[in-house]
Amino acid sequence: LIFENRIDGFQKLLDWVSRHQKENQKSHVIFGVEPTGHYWLNLAYFLKAKGYDFVLVNPMHVKKSKELDDNSPTKNDTKDARVIAQLIKDGRYSVPNLLEGIYAELREGVKLRDQLTKQLMIIEGRIQNNIQRYFPEFFDVFADWKGKAALC
Numbered sequence: 001l002i003f004e005n006r007i008d009g010f011q012k013l014l015d016w017v018s019r020h021q022k023e024n025q026k027s028h029v030i031f032g033v034e035p036t037g038h039y040w041l042n043l044a045y046f047l048k049a050k051g052y053d054f055v056l057v058n059p060m061h062v063k064k065s066k067e068l069d070d071n072s073p074t075k076n077d078t079k080d081a082r083v084i085a086q087l088i089k090d091g092r093y094s095v096p097n098l099l100e101g102i103y104a105e106l107r108e109g110v111k112l113r114d115q116l117t118k119q120l121m122i123i124e125g126r127i128q129n130n131i132q133r134y135f136p137e138f139f140d141v142f143a144d145w146k147g148k149a150a151l152c
Contacts (some may be wrong), residue, residue, distance in 0.1 A: 005039055010046045030055055032088040034062050034080065035096075048098050055093035057084050 001016050003009035017029055031047050032055045033040045040056070047054045065083045066072070087093060099107055131138045131145055142150040 005042060007046065010043055013043075014050065029053070030088055032057055032084055032093055034059050034084055044096060044098055054096065054098075055088060056096050057087045057093050061087055061092055 001013065003012045003016075021027070021029060030053045031043075033043070035056045036059065044054050062080065062083050065087060066075075066079060069083065070079075098104075127145065138145065138150075144150060
């Protein structure tokens, strides 16, 4: 099954799963993914809102299990899905803590602040490096390149 990473795609997935549940007389389903990037988050929140169980499988476990199964680290969607399903069946997964409301916003805010702080440190390092390379006398005149007099 191929579906888009948006609401109508998620609904297509649920319809497909419901059909297979009925055909195979299964009463419970667990959705599991290998979390790469941010792509899994929308699906996770959608499934949580619909009352489904959603779990994450460690990408390193997927890689190692693939290599053990067929002695080959090659990737393809079918192989990955089979390995992820096996890991979930074996109980090798974690349940994500999907925050909502202000808590989700705080998490995103803290993450953004950390990213901006790291970027600022990199930029300040570049400025410091360029000052020392192209104007080595600068610090004989100014104590701090960020001071008011130095920035004028």
